[in-house]
Amino acid sequence: MAELSFPLPDLGEGLIEATVLEWLVAVGDTVERNQPLVEVETTKSAVELPSPQAGTVVRVHGEPGEVVKVGEPLIVFEVPDNTAGIVGTVPQEHAPKRRVRLSPVSDDD
Numbered sequence: 001m002a003e004l005s006f007p008l009p010d011l012g013e014g015l016i017e018a019t020v021l022e023w024l025v026a027v028g029d030t031v032e033r034n035q036p037l038v039e040v041e042t043t044k045s046a047v048e049l050p051s052p053q054a055g056t057v058v059r060v061h062g063e064p065g066e067v068v069k070v071g072e073p074l075i076v077f078e079v080p081d082n083t084a085g086i087v088g089t090v091p092q093e094h095a096p097k098r099r100v101r102l103s104p105v106s107d108d109d
Contacts, residue, residue, distance in 0.1 A: 061074055
């Protein structure tokens with residue numbers, strides 16, 4: 001088993017921190033991917049953050065009312081070793097699929 005930390009993500013629009021309102025999971029809970037983990041509040045709104053993957057909650061950072069900065073650990077999961085890598089996929093670059101006509105179209109047609 002491996003531990004995987006999930007930091008507070010960038011919630012957009014220049015926000016640099018969020019206040020923990022309520023934890024929806026506790027240490028020892030088993031969670032599924034996309035299950036709501038925590039409700040946080042920014043200067044713009046209150047949002048529930050979903051789990052990036054399945055696992056068992058090992059630690060939570062920030063009690064209700066505490067401020068967590070973007071990029072700081074929010075929660076730590078215990079996951080099987082084979083799922084401890086990057087969550088999601090890395091986009092691949094593809095050449096544009098355009099057809100360019102190299103000769104002019106004749107008006108005789």
